[in-house]
Amino acid sequence: MPFFADLQWRGLVHQTTDPALGAWLAEKPRTFYVGFDPTADSLHVGHLLGVMMLRRFQRAGHRPIAVVGGATGMIGDPSGKSAERNLLSKEQLQLNIDGMKRQMEQFIDFDESQPRALLLNNFDWTGPWSYLEFLRDIGKNFPVNVMLAKDSVKGRLGRGDAGDPQAGMSYTEFSYMLLQAYDFVHLHDRHGCELQAGGSDQWGNITAGIDLARRMRGAHLQGFTWPLLTKSDGAKMGKTESGAVWLAAERTSPYAFYQYWFNVDDADAANCLRLLTELPQAEIEALDAARVADAAKRESQRRLAEELTKLVHGEAGLTAAKQATDIFFGAEISSLSDKELGQIFADVPSKDLPAASLQGAGLPVIDALVEAGLAASKGEARRTVTQGGAYVNNRRVDGVDAALTPASLASETVVVLRSGKKKYALLRFA
RNA sequence: GGGGAGUUACCGAAGCGGUCAAACGGGUCAGACUGUAAAUCUGAUGGCUAUGCCUUCACAGGUUCGAAUCCUGUACUCCCCA
Structure with missing residues (x-):
């Protein structure tokens, strides 16, 4: 199946600037870009569609560019947001960008492959602008009436009221689309980029870039969006x-x-x-x-x-x-090493206790559950045990008087506690 | 400023002198069923050295053998009139 037809079959194409985008892509390798907001130092599931899209394009022989929004991230994209965003500090942004870069390298080949992928930070070309230059060269090309008609703006206007100063939209956010629009022009100038894609909430920003490129350069650029990744009940995936x-x-x-x-x-x-x-x-x-x-x-x-x-x-x-x-989800846990258990239960909370507490009568399971944070009080721990919801090394505890002894260790020093079906905690006796 | 109503456990909401650690609903937590699902059903739901003891019903005092329940004051919330 041709590349773009495959995207369409998958449901990855929501809106396009040109119904014949498939044929246009088939003509020759194109340079293609997707922007990412550096809101955290790691990508999350919400970014997956975009990263995968870059990967798909690269594998189809096109050149992908990932743009991390160092500049736009300082402003905050109003698209799809109901309220004004908090601005990030420059230092935080840099940390976030570095983290995201490392992860993208797993998906996209930035080195050897022929259509060499790029990862750019739009702060590099946006930062040097002076405000006056920007207004003269870029702002001049944006009719306010067109900007006001964008959904991302329209949705926010009229919401401002005295009771909620966060409603409405600041001039800063209003300017966001100019910056993103210029990104596309810059990428076209410097890297021959002709196509931008994004989530469906990015349609307005993408078309703004295409308009700007036409006005400033007479260029004819393309864009498309993919649908938002939602669950059948309407909630966001991830x-x-x-x-x-x-x-x-x-x-x-x-x-x-x-x-x-x-x-x-x-x-x-x-x-x-x-x-x-x-x-x-x-x-x-x-x-x-x-x-x-x-x-x-x-x-x-x-x-x-x-x-x-x-x-x-x-x-x-x-x-x-x-x-x-x-x-x-398996049976009893036994004869494993501390190291193995540590890896398997990497994100399970753990607590260190002195090995001596296992000696003699041992550590009552009731107390162990409280120590491990699986029960808020002894009463709650007792209840859990009584109802058959407490497990030691995946083996059900059958009485409130049960105690942990050296024989309870699943590895050299660790006992695995569980409350209910999935809540685990480790106790380390060192 | 004047008048009225209220403040109960995670949330909503009963209770209006003893039988109140406090009905009921939601949530939450366990159990059964199941597909590591959904729905359903069952039980639990202040703490503890636990057939008993301790701390809770906005806060501080008071009446009483005995108060979440009555009285006084304080704080906050809501409604009506100015």
Whole structure:
């Protein structure tokens, strides 16, 4: 299947500036760019579509450019936001940009491949502008009535009222689209970039760039958007009770990342496979059929989790995630080493206690649950045990009087406690 | 400024002198079922050295053998009139 037709089949194409974009791309290798907001020092699931898009283009022989918004990040993109944004400090921005760079390198080849990918920071060309120059050269090309008509602006106007000073929109945010628009012109000048893509909320910013390039250079540039990644219930993909799902292993462990995708609703599986993986059409359709036939097997979710974990955390990360999964949902834990347990339970809270507390009558399980933070009080711990929800090394505790002794150690110094189905904690006796 | 209503556990909301650690609903936590899902069902839900003890019903005092419940003052919230 031709490259762009494949994107369309996957549902990755929402709006385009030109219905014949596929043919245009097939003519010759094009330079293509996607912008990223440096809001944190790690990418999260919300960035995945964009990063994957760069990767897809590179693999199809086009040249991808990732633009990190060092300049625009200082302003704050109003698109899709309901309130004025907090501005980030320059130092924080630099940290964020560095972190995001490292992660993108896993997806995109910045070195050897022929159509060499680039990672640029728009502060490099936006920073030197003086305000007057900017107004004369860039601002002159933006009719205010056109700017006011953009959805990102329209949605925010009229909201300002005395009761909520955060409503409405500041001049700073209003100027955001000028900066992003100029990015496109600059990339066209310096790198021959002709195509920009972004999430559907970026449509206004993309077309602003195309308009500016036409006015300033007489150039004819292209753009398209992909749909926002949402769940069947309308909620944003990649959000959990405990916050965003990150790509950085320090923020979201490979295990947690794997589990997130493994637990995707049946209704969302088809979409995720298409939008996020590189599996070929035939395989995705086979998975769809298998899911309809036997949803309980969750072949789609497993494949999704495997593909994405491998992509983000590598083979080793995937192996670790699957190993941890086996243990978490498996039988008793015993004869492992401290090191193995430490890796498997990387994001499980732990607490150090003196080894002596295991001696004699041992440490009552009730107390252990409280120490480990699995119960807020002894009463709660007692309740959990009584109801059969407490486990030591994945083995159910069968009485409130049970105690931990040296025999309870699952490895040299660690005991694995669990409350309920999935809440774990480690106790280290050193 | 004047008049009225209120303040109960994580949230909402009963209780109006003893039988109140406080009904009920939501949430939360466990259990069963299940596909590591959804729905459903069951139990639990102030603390503890636990058939008892201790600390809670805005805050501080008071009445009483006994108060979340009555009285006085303080703080805050809401409504009506100016």
